[in-house]
Amino acid sequence: xxxxxxxxxxxxxxxxxxxxxxxxxxxxxxxxxxxxxxxxxxxxxxxxxxxxxxxxxxxxxxxxxxxxxxxxxxxxxxxxxxxxxxxxxxxxxxxxxxxxxxxxxxxxxxxxxxxxxxxxxxxxxxxxxxxxxxxxxxxxxxxxxxxxxxxxxxxxxxxxxxxxxxxxxxxxxxxxxxxxxxxxxxxxxxxxxxxxxxxxxxxxxxxxxxxxxxxxxxxxxxxxxxxxxxxxxxxxxxx
Amino acid sequence: xxxxxxxxxxxxxxxxxxxxxxxxxxxxxxxxxxxxxxxxxxxxxxxxxxxxxxxxxxxxxxxxxxxxxxxxxxxxxxxxxxxxxxxxxxxxxxxxxxxxxxxxxxxxxxxxxxxxxxxxxxxxxxxxxxxxxxxxxxxxxxxxxxxxxxxxxxxxxxxxxxxxxxxxxxxxxxxxxxxxxxxxxxxxxxxxxxxxxxxxxxxxxxxxxxxxxxxxxxxxxxxxxxxxxxxxxxxxxxx
Numbered sequence: 001x002x003x004x005x006x007x008x009x010x011x012x013x014x015x016x017x018x019x020x021x022x023x024x025x026x027x028x029x030x031x032x033x034x035x036x037x038x039x040x041x042x043x044x045x046x047x048x049x050x051x052x053x054x055x056x057x058x059x060x061x062x063x064x065x066x067x068x069x070x071x072x073x074x075x076x077x078x079x080x081x082x083x084x085x086x087x088x089x090x091x092x093x094x095x096x097x098x099x100x101x102x103x104x105x106x107x108x109x110x111x112x113x114x115x116x117x118x119x120x121x122x123x124x125x126x127x128x129x130x131x132x133x134x135x136x137x138x139x140x141x142x143x144x145x146x147x148x149x150x151x152x153x154x155x156x157x158x159x160x161x162x163x164x165x166x167x168x169x170x171x172x173x174x175x176x177x178x179x180x181x182x183x184x185x186x187x188x189x190x191x192x193x194x195x196x197x198x199x200x201x202x203x204x205x206x207x208x209x210x211x212x213x214x215x216x217x218x219x220x221x222x223x224x225x226x227x228x229x230x231x232x233x234x235x236x237x238x239x
Numbered sequence: 240x241x242x243x244x245x246x247x248x249x250x251x252x253x254x255x256x257x258x259x260x261x262x263x264x265x266x267x268x269x270x271x272x273x274x275x276x277x278x279x280x281x282x283x284x285x286x287x288x289x290x291x292x293x294x295x296x297x298x299x300x301x302x303x304x305x306x307x308x309x310x311x312x313x314x315x316x317x318x319x320x321x322x323x324x325x326x327x328x329x330x331x332x333x334x335x336x337x338x339x340x341x342x343x344x345x346x347x348x349x350x351x352x353x354x355x356x357x358x359x360x361x362x363x364x365x366x367x368x369x370x371x372x373x374x375x376x377x378x379x380x381x382x383x384x385x386x387x388x389x390x391x392x393x394x395x396x397x398x399x400x401x402x403x404x405x406x407x408x409x410x411x412x413x414x415x416x417x418x419x420x421x422x423x424x425x426x427x428x429x430x431x432x433x434x435x436x437x438x439x440x441x442x443x444x445x446x447x448x449x450x451x452x453x454x455x456x457x458x459x460x461x462x463x464x465x466x467x468x469x470x471x472x473x474x475x476x477x478x
Contacts, residue, residue, distance in 0.1 A: 002459045072457040095464045100456075138458035179476040182421040217339075217476050218311045219377035220241045225334045228464055229471035237418040237456050 001026050003048065003139040004041045005132060006065065016054070017063050024061040027053075033061070042141040043067055071140045075100035076187045077234060078163060080155075082109050082194035084223050086121035090130050091224040097134025097144055099231050105159065105189075107149040111196040117150060156205050163189040169211040172230050173198060174220055176213030184234045192227055240265050242287065242378040243280045244371060245304065255293070256280075256302050263300040266292075272300070281380040282306055310379045314339035315426045316473060317402060319394075321433035322351050323462045325360035329369050330463040336373025336383055338470050344398065346388040348441050350433040356389060395444050402428040408450040411469050412437060413459055415452030423473045431466055 004027070010017040019027075027033040033053050041063065042048035048071050051063035079096050083089070083106045096104060108117070120126060127146050135141060149155035160169050167187035172180070174197065191206070198206075207213060216229055243266070249256040258266075266272040272292050280302065281287035287310050290302035318335050322328070322345045335343060347356070359365060370383050388394035399408050406426035411419070413436065430445070437445075446452060455468055 095461075098458060098460055098464060099468070100458060137461060140458065182472075215476075216471070217474075219337060219339060219379065221337055222334070222376060225337060225467055228467040229338070232455070232468035232471045233421075233474075235456075235472075237454075 001030070001136040002040065003136050003141075004039055004051070004063075005136060005141060006041055006043050008043075012062075015065050017051070017065055019061040019063070020059065024056075027056060027061050028058075039063065040139065041065055041067070042071060042135075042139065045142055047071070048139060048141060071142060072100065072138065074102045074142060075231070075235060076167075077101060077184075077231060078103040078105065078187070078189040079227065079231065080105035080107060080160075080189060080191045081223065081227065082107060082192065082198075083112050083116045084194060085113070085116060086119045088195075088223050089119075089121055092227050093127065093130040093146075094134040094137070095224060095228050096231065097131050097140070098138040099228065099235070100138070100140065101231065102142060102144045104144055104146045105149060105155070106146065107152065107155040107159075109152045109194060109202050110199045111194040122148070152202065153205070156202070156209065160189065160191075160209070160211075164210070169206075169209075170214045170230075170234070171198075171203075171206045171211050172216070172226055173203060173213045174215055174218065175203070176215035178212050178214045180214045180216050180230060180233050182233055183236055185236050188234065190227075190230050190234065192223060192230065195223060240269070240375040241279065242375050242380075243278055243290070243302075244375060244380060245280055245282050247282075251301075254304050256290070256304055258300040258302070259298065263295075266295060266300050267297075278302065279378065280304055280306070281310060281374075281378070284381055286310070287378060287380060310381060311339065311377065313341045313381060314470070314474060315406075316340060316423075316470060317342040317344065317426070317428040318466065318470065319344035319346060319399075319428060319430045320462065320466065321346060321348050321431065321437075322355045323433060324352070324355060325358045327434075327462050328355075328358075328360055331466050332366065332369040332385075333373040333376070334463060334467050335470065336370050336379070337377040338467065338474070339377070339379065340470065341381060341383045343383055343385045344388060344394070344428075345385065346391065346394040346398075348391045348433060349438045350435040361387070391441065392444070395441070395448065399428065399430075399448070399450075403449070408445075408448075409453045409469075409473070410437075410442075410445045410450050411455070411465055412442060412452045413454055413457065414442070415454035417451050417453045419453045419455050419469060419472050421472055422475050424475050427473065429466075429469050429473065431462060431469065434462060
């Protein structure tokens with residue numbers, strides 16, 4: 001937790017918050033904060049800044065807050081991932097959020113196990129927790145959105161149709177003919193298949209819709225590794 | 240396990256192996272292999288190919304092996320990482336190996352907890368297991384090497400001196416002034432600090448030695464995320 005994220009209900013006065021949950025535990029156990037210390041804070045979906053510790057004990061952490069800076073710029077990429085098993089989903093959401101992704105799409109395709117759609121990891125509170133962990137890691141405050149698409153064709157044809165008007169749809173695929181581009185400017189949607197990859201039919205649908213099948217080379221990578229590698233390679237860094 | 244890695248002692252005849260360990264378990268439980276099936280195999284530090292299942296039961300997996308292809312090309316990057324905690328070390332080694340890294344250096348610096356050097360994850364068998372998992376994932380056979388450098392200055396000055404004659408030493412640092420380059424050709428060494436980053440003294444040592452401090456932007460990333468992101472961005476993909 002490199003940033004303590006505040007929510008409107010934490011405020012007890014205009015510039016003061018009182019925290020009693022895992023943020024208190026973190027400040028005591030990991031930061032070993034004491035009165036007078038300054039901690040990095042941010043208001044959810046708002047600005048970041050510093051806070052002075054006014055009180056810290058077993059019961060509460062009270063801070064005087066000054067929010068005077070913007071969080072880091074968002075990525076202009078959307079990340080669409082075939083729904084992976086829960087442990088992988090958590091890594092993809094946390095790492096993608098830390099890399100600045102603001103829009104995730106989770107979609108179904110042939111090699112996604114249907115039971116994954118019933119996993120408790122997909123409950124709104126569970127998804128939100130992973131996003132918050134990614135924001136806390138990267139000192140960001142803007143919560144990403146997550147769309148769930150339980151059917152392949154409506155996702156690939158209808159949902160991505162609107163994405164295609166905003167920028168290219170790039171489908172990560174070890175069999176792709178195009179090496180993954182470097183440093184895209186502007187919006188784009190990155191689509192990543194499940195462990196085991198897309199089936200030929202799905203690959204052909206994407207190609208028929210005009211999407212580029214891009215490859216990171218012949219190595220087969222785990223979904224979470226491929227996601228970070230594709231996003232890092234496509235990212236336009238602030239100069 | 241996308242590739243079953245064979246070792247010389249597995250061979251019971253010139254083209255036949257007999258496996259009784261976790262590779263047997265994997266073939267039965269995950270691949271649900273049956274006699275006549277063809278599996279992807281590779282010989283450690285050697286070629287890859289296919290094998291026909293001759294026998295599979297609780298006791299043994301017997302394969303007829305034909306090795307007729309080269310594993311994927313190696314990365315020309317060396318990855319040096321400040322020794323992280325064991326769980327992070329495993330991720331960095333597995334993912335780095337899957338991305339084709341053949342040389343890892345683990346080094347000490349100020350924010351590395353000294354106790355990490357006594358972790359069982361550093362035992363040769365434990366390190367080797369992580370490397371094998373990375374090779375199995377990416378269908379590679381060439382085992383990377385891992386160097387351990389328990390003192391910062393000899394590593395930064397002496398060990399990296401020889402690396403500097405082979406190509407640039409790029410130090411990943413959120414405070415770095417140079418955005419991480421894209422698609423390097425030729426050899427280079429990527430140096431990554433611990434959680435919490437390098438201290439100013441260390442940063443100054445690298446700069447004084449002529450190394451570039453490169454940044455992925457203002458976001459603070461976990462070591463395993465930063466490692467994959469830097470390697471992916473710097474990689475020269477086979478075209």
